[in-house]
Amino acid sequence: MILPGESREEKVDFSPLKPPGNAGFPEVNGAYLHVSETTSPVRIEVFSELGTNQILEAGRRSYLYSRLLPGYGFPVGLDVADKYAKVPAWMTNGYGKLIRWQLGVSLQRGEISDAEMRRILVQAIYLTHRDWLFRPTI
Structure with missing residues (x-):
């Protein structure tokens, strides 16, 4: 359990789940962002090649976009994309x-x-x- 204002970094080895060969997704860094006490945490994933400043900026923007709709707790832009984007x-x-x-x-x-x-x-x-x-x- 992480208290408000605290964070930690933890490595997770997903290599046993990787299929043989070169198929698969690029390596990502993931984090959970808890926007408010009344919402569930949101998982944020960014490519590992991004710099530390870019990762922090992605987390900050996700937090700010999630706060646009009180009590919703999900980035507003992603909600719009999910509603109107169709996978071919x-x-x-x-x-x-x-x-x-x-x-x-x-x-x-x-x-x-x-x-x-x-x-x-x-x-x-x-x-x-x-x-x-x-x-x-x-």
């Missing part, structure tokens, strides 16, 4: 294909051993909704 279908479809491929490879290698989980994944990845084999019986 090609981007979400590509990500879905990547996830299905990784799960399919894990299934074929036998890395997923739970029988119920294997059944669910096979139905979700390989079968269509109109597969005769899995239609309900009358």
Whole structure:
């Protein structure tokens, strides 16, 4: 628990979660900003390559933008972007294909051993909704 006016820095090793190869996101520094007593903390992430002054400025701006709407506790600009920004279908479809491929490879290698989980994944990845084999019986 950190008291008001206090902060600390802590390193977290996420390397076990990193997929093999060069795929993945760039390294980021993250922090939680608690704007008021009535709101939940907001997570702020900035690229590690930014200088200390830029990181502090990002935190300061996030705090000021979060205070624009009392009791809301979320940066106003991000709220507007979330409401009106649409992720292109090609981007979400590509990500879905990547996830299905990784799960399919894990299934074929036998890395997923739970029988119920294997059944669910096979139905979700390989079968269509109109597969005769899995239609309900009358």
